[in-house]
Amino acid sequence: MKQKVTAVFDIGKTNKKFFLFDKDFKEIHKEYSRFDETIDEDGHPTEDLPALQKWLKQVFDRILETDEYDIKAINFSTYGASFVHLDQDGNPLTPLYNYTKPLPQDIIDSFFESYGPKENFLKATGCGDLSMLNSGLQLYWLKKTKPEIFEKIKYSLHLPQYLSYVFTGIPLSEYTSIGCHTALWDYSKKDYHDWVYKEDLNAILPPIVSTETSINMNYNGRRIKIGVGIHDSSSALLPYIRSIKKKFVLVSTGTWSIVFNAFNKLPAELINPEDSLNYMRINGKAVRATRLFLGNEYKLQVAELDKRYGVDDDYHRNVKFDYNTYLEIIRDFEYRFNWKSITDEKMPSETQISYDKYEHAYHHLMIELVQLQVQCIKDAIGDTDISKIYVDGGFSNNDIYIKLLSYHFKDKKLRTTDASLGSALGAAISISDTKLNSKFLKKNYALKKHVPFIVS
Incomplete structure (x- = not known):
């Protein structure tokens, strides 16, 4: 049959x-x-x-x-x-x-x-x-x-x-x-x-x-x-909207990191168009979205670090979060990276790295990039009462990115998902009468919970 x-x-x-x-x-x-x-x-x-x-x-x-x-x-x-x-x-x-x-x-x-x-x-x-x-x-x-x-x-x-x-x-x-x-x-x-x-x-x-x-x-x-038919970004958001009851933002990471807030209250005319976009849900309701050229900037900066420290192209993939390294960097924190594809008023006129170890320089890079990501997420949240943050895409597997993000949003529940099928799955769901429940993401998206570290 x-x-x-x-x-x-x-x-x-x-x-x-x-x-x-x-x-x-x-x-x-x-x-x-x-x-x-x-x-x-x-x-x-x-x-x-x-x-x-x-x-x-x-x-x-x-x-x-x-x-x-x-x-x-x-x-x-x-x-x-x-x-x-x-x-x-x-x-x-x-x-x-x-x-x-x-x-x-x-x-x-x-x-x-x-x-x-x-x-x-x-x-x-x-x-x-x-x-x-x-x-x-x-x-x-x-x-x-x-x-x-x-x-x-x-x-x-x-x-x-x-x-x-x-x-x-x-x-x-x-x-x-x-x-x-x-x-x-x-x-x-x-x-x-x-x-x-x-x-x-x-x-x-x-x-x-x-x-x-x-x-x-x-x-x-x-x-x-x-x-x-359906636009792919809106399609990727749909399984979350259909299966999650509480308000949330979705951080979809890749070359661009796009933060979707389907529960925004701010009228479109009050949103800063420089960094924010509006999308629409399948029923015509607005979705506020902020964006950051995260993956592109990450790729450019990691290539510079690889060259400076003489490591293999894939070396960065194996660097895990180290609590002591983090404390050492933030104790006397200074902005060290000059961005190549992002504009930020805090960045120095040129990159200034003086660490002996690649791991320290990489931690510093991630600390600064996550600060930009945090602001991007806060802009998307605005005055919305958001309790959960979901992260999918390439950075959902970056240990330092996730640990730092969970620390910055310790008042919210941070979850990562493996949504490689996101837009295709959303397209299938959009023409289905099937009701999704809270277990859908766990079953289909390898949902993981993350607990923030504590600075003593």
Whole structure:
């Protein structure tokens, strides 16, 4: 007898993944693929959209024909800030422009001349000035610089919804993609920003539905529930929201460390857009998020330490927290590191390391980085009564990072999780009627509790 499963395509910038989950959300099958990037008309690298679409269909059709699995539902999780522009026949009109592609400065200046002041606009839309990462500005850029293409656009779909469209042929919009620093949404109005209507962009943005929406389709003779897709960061947050009753923040660590607070009370217009973003939950509620270029800075500084002390590239992975080393450093603490990708008023003009041992220098680095992380978490918490902090991603396994974080937040419960499946699992959960309980994270995410050390 075939096993009933939910299928999820989880599309990252580098890895393209396909998962099957059973009724308890246990992973029972996975496939990975990578594609060479192509280039757009300006020579900027970008996603090979035809190759991606072909792979989606090939993988799904092959799994449908197996004797092992009975696919009852499928959903899609992808990176954000990416539009697919379709003509009246449903064919893409342009490449999938990479969010790293720079927008011309005159376009940005023109936009804020019309719809500024800039600071007010960024606060209203809950996003920083990230150029093409504000994917709504891509539509403005197309309209102003490529009017002959813009006029042919029937619908502009965010990438998760385009993948759903590939299977359903139904163009839709949903909250998590709209709310992903697109500059399209006015968080105080809970509607598209006025500029969207003034530029008539609402005419090419499909109807908005809840992220939990699914469409019952007859696909190749099978009745399958097809989801509308979800933005990956919001998807990774969903299992926590569904299974935790008390208020919490999630610290999702990696190249960027993003702190999500789904319980924020502060209006978007009062949030500092320099370091804060707003995302949206699947029901359209705002999620305050602060960010720190933690993993990137860590990588750059560790490379310098490795070179200075002549150790192997992986040496840092084995350095554990040492209480005496910590006490020695904080006794006469001074800021020693000049950051390469983070701006901080406390940092010296150049790095000043005088320790004999790598371990001491590494402890000092982590002490300073964690101080930045602590402030980032406090900014996300704001005036919210938060009792728990969850940490997932690469730094959840860094012994010094976790011990220092638990010390700084000894009035809260700190937990780490192994959420390598986070965004894919969230996509499966979003179209499921299954209720999650407090044991879900322990069973599926290797939940660990951490007790702060005591300074005597």
